[in-house]
Amino acid sequence: xxxxxxxxxxxxxxxxxxxxxxxxxxxxxxxxxxxxxxxxxxxxxxxxxxxxxxxxxxxxxxxxxxxxxxxxxxxxxxxxxxxxxxxxxxxxxxxxxxxxxxxxxxxxxxxxxxxxxxxxxxxxxxxxxxxxxxxxxxxxxxxxxxxxxxxxxxxxxxxxxxxxx
Amino acid sequence: xxxxxxxxxxxxxxxxxxxxxxxxxxxxxxxxxxxxxxxxxxxxxxxxxxxxxxxxxxxxxxxxxxxxxxxxxxxxxxxxxxxxxxxxxxxxxxxxxxxxxxxxxxxxxxxxxxxxxxxxxxxxxxxxxxxxxxxxxxxxxxxxxxxxxxxxxxx
Numbered sequence: 001x002x003x004x005x006x007x008x009x010x011x012x013x014x015x016x017x018x019x020x021x022x023x024x025x026x027x028x029x030x031x032x033x034x035x036x037x038x039x040x041x042x043x044x045x046x047x048x049x050x051x052x053x054x055x056x057x058x059x060x061x062x063x064x065x066x067x068x069x070x071x072x073x074x075x076x077x078x079x080x081x082x083x084x085x086x087x088x089x090x091x092x093x094x095x096x097x098x099x100x101x102x103x104x105x106x107x108x109x110x111x112x113x114x115x116x117x118x119x120x121x122x123x124x125x126x127x128x129x130x131x132x133x134x135x136x137x138x139x140x141x142x143x144x145x146x147x148x149x150x151x152x153x154x155x156x157x158x159x160x161x162x163x164x165x
Numbered sequence: 166x167x168x169x170x171x172x173x174x175x176x177x178x179x180x181x182x183x184x185x186x187x188x189x190x191x192x193x194x195x196x197x198x199x200x201x202x203x204x205x206x207x208x209x210x211x212x213x214x215x216x217x218x219x220x221x222x223x224x225x226x227x228x229x230x231x232x233x234x235x236x237x238x239x240x241x242x243x244x245x246x247x248x249x250x251x252x253x254x255x256x257x258x259x260x261x262x263x264x265x266x267x268x269x270x271x272x273x274x275x276x277x278x279x280x281x282x283x284x285x286x287x288x289x290x291x292x293x294x295x296x297x298x299x300x301x302x303x304x305x306x307x308x309x310x311x312x313x314x315x316x317x318x319x320x
Binding site: 001002005006008009010020021022023024025026027028030031032033034035037057060061063064066096097098100101104115116118119144145148151152 | 170172175176178179180181182183185186188189190192193194196197198200201203204210216217218219231233277278299300301303316317318319320
């Protein structure tokens with residue numbers, strides 16, 4: 001369950017609820033999941049279920065708070081266009097990042113560790129990376145390329161390429 | 166077909182994906198873990214029959230201070246509630262065997278992170294709860310051997 005927290009969190013963030021309402025949606029989603037654990041026999045269905053449930057609970061709470069405002073009918077990019085298109089793309093992107101985290105977790109430890117060090121903020125220099133991981137500086141670049149190739153080959157991630165502009 | 170992502174583009178996406186993990190608040194993490202304590206194997210849940218927040222027109226309501234109405238049903242019992250600010254008015258309606266119950270219905274408003282509030286309905290099934298804060302709740306209704314547990318819902 002822990003690994004899906006960022007997915008639910010990202011979808012809530014995309015709906016711009018205030019912090020307290022976001023907490024309530026998050027809690028509701030996990031409680032609903034616990035209610036439905038018996039029906040969800042297929043683990044692969046879980047991300048989709050979480051995505052749909054989180055989105056519905058966000059929209060429901062926004063409506064209950066009267067936060068979804070009427071739009072000017074003269075405006076061609078009205079409520080429907082905004083909500084459906086941007087939310088749809090955001091949801092797919094959020095789910096893609098979830099897939100990416102899972103693909104990352106599947107990488108061999110040494111490759112994953114290297115990618116995480118290369119992403120560290122503040123940045124970690126190649127010499128320090130070499131020392132920490134016990135690999136020559138010259139193999140950092142090739143290992144990074146192999147790790148990324150491996151991520152790219154994960155079938156579920158192919159959609160990511162299409163989602164990203 | 167889309168061009169394959171460059172290494173740098175993919176690396177940037179990995180960075181975003183990893184960053185999302187770090188921003189989940191401890192509060193949400195703890196609440197999510199606590200949710201699993203509420204697992205009950207035998208509970209058959211009431212169905213949500215109506216929620217004014219989901220009804221057509223909810224999305225274009227402009228003031229946001231209208232009351233919220235919800236109704237749930239399960240095996241002969243229906244629970245209707247109306248939340249207006251922190252006041253909750255409700256009615257338990259029995260059909261079939263449940264309508265013959267002579268004792269009053271008892272209603273429990275449960276929260277995952279706070280004590281439950283309880284009320285006893287009058288002869289017509291009406292009850293009232295005050296000090297109902299926003300948050301995630303569910304209702305458990307019992308009357309004459311009939312019971313109804315609602316799904317969790319954020320008020």
